[in-house]
Amino acid sequence: MAGSSTRSDWNPEQYEQFKAQRAQPFWDLIDLVHRGGIERAVDLGCGTGELTAAAADRLGVGHMTGVDNSPAMLERAHRHGRVAVDFVDGDISRWTSDGDHDLVLANAALQWVPDHVGVLERWVAALAPEGQLAVQVPANHDHASHLASVHVAHSEPFASMFGGDPPADPVAVNVLTPEAYATTLHELGLGEPHVRLQVYGHVFASSADVVEWTKGTSLTRFFKRLPPEMHDPFVQAYRDELLARLGEQTPYFYAFKRILMWGRRA
Numbered sequence: 001m002a003g004s005s006t007r008s009d010w011n012p013e014q015y016e017q018f019k020a021q022r023a024q025p026f027w028d029l030i031d032l033v034h035r036g037g038i039e040r041a042v043d044l045g046c047g048t049g050e051l052t053a054a055a056a057d058r059l060g061v062g063h064m065t066g067v068d069n070s071p072a073m074l075e076r077a078h079r080h081g082r083v084a085v086d087f088v089d090g091d092i093s094r095w096t097s098d099g100d101h102d103l104v105l106a107n108a109a110l111q112w113v114p115d116h117v118g119v120l121e122r123w124v125a126a127l128a129p130e131g132q133l134a135v136q137v138p139a140n141h142d143h144a145s146h147l148a149s150v151h152v153a154h155s156e157p158f159a160s161m162f163g164g165d166p167p168a169d170p171v172a173v174n175v176l177t178p179e180a181y182a183t184t185l186h187e188l189g190l191g192e193p194h195v196r197l198q199v200y201g202h203v204f205a206s207s208a209d210v211v212e213w214t215k216g217t218s219l220t221r222f223f224k225r226l227p228p229e230m231h232d233p234f235v236q237a238y239r240d241e242l243l244a245r246l247g248e249q250t251p252y253f254y255a256f257k258r259i260l261m262w263g264r265r266a
C-alpha cells in the first residue's frame with residue numbers, strides 16, 4: 001500500500017471486533033473540534049460510517065459526507081445514510097474541494113496513503129475561512145505487533161510469494177513525526193495547530209489477542225497479495241513471531257501510540 005493509494009479491501013466484521021477501543025481516539029479527535037457553524041463537513045476514510053453519522057449528530061453538522069474506497073466498508077456505511085449524511089466512493093489521497101468545507105475530518109485513514117504534506121495541502125485547500133481540519137493517525141510502527149509482521153513477510157515461504165518485495169508497513173513509511181505535522185499545518189496557514197502524541201492502553205486477556213486486532217487492520221495488506229489458502233499460515237507464523245517477541249502475557253497491556261492533530265484556517 002505504501003507508495004501508492006490502491007483501492008483498499010476490508011473486512012468490517014474483523015475491524016469492528018475492537019469497536020470500543022477504536023472509537024476512543026475518534027471521540028478524542030472530535031473533542032478538538034470547535035462546535036457551531038459547521039454546515040458542510042467530510043469524513044475521509046469513513047469506514048463503516050457509524051462514527052461519521054454519530055459525529056455529524058454530536059457536532060450539529062448541516063451536511064456530512066463520508067468518503068471511502070472499500071466496497072465492503074461503503075456497503076456498511078450506506079446503512080447510516082440519511083438526508084444530512086451521505087457516503088461516496090473516492091480516493092482520499094486525491095480528494096480536495098474548493099474552499100467550501102467547514103470541517104475536514106480523517107480518523108485512522110491518512111496512514112494508508114503516501115505524501116502527507118501534499119495530501120494535507122489538498123485537504124486544507126478544501127477549507128472555508130475558519131474551517132477546521134481534524135486528523136488522527138496511528139504511530140505504532142515500532143511496536144512488536146508491526147515488527148513481527150514485517151519479519152514474517154520477509155521470511156520464507158512468504159518472501160518468495162511476495163516476489164521478494166513484501167508490502168511495506170504504511171505507518172512506518174507514510175506517517176510523519178508530530179513536530180513535522182505541526183510545522184506542516186502552520187505552513188499551510190492553519191492557526192495555532194494542536195498536535196499531540198497520545199498513548200492508548202488497551203487491556204487484552206492475552207498478548208495473543210493482538211493477532212485479532214492486527215488481522216482487522218495492518219495484516220490486510222498481506223492478505224491482498226497472498227492467495228487465500230496462505231492467509232491462515234501467514235497469521236499462524238505471525239502469531240508465533242509475535243509471541244516470541246512479547247511472550248505469553250495474561251493479561252496484556254497493548255500500548256498504542258497515535259497522533260492527533262487539529263488546526264483552523266485563518
Ligand SMILES: C[S@@+](CC[C@H](N)C(=O)[O-])C[C@H]1O[C@@H](n2cnc3c(N)ncnc32)[C@H](O)[C@@H]1O
Nearest residue numbers: 005008045046047068069070091092107109112
Ligand atoms: C482503519 S479504517 C478507519 C475507518 C474510520 N475512519 C474509523 O475511524 O472507524 C481506514 C479506512 O480508510 C479507508 N481507506 C484507505 N485508503 C483509502 C483511500 N486511498 N481512499 C479512500 N479510503 C481509503 C479504508 O477503506 C478504511 O475504511
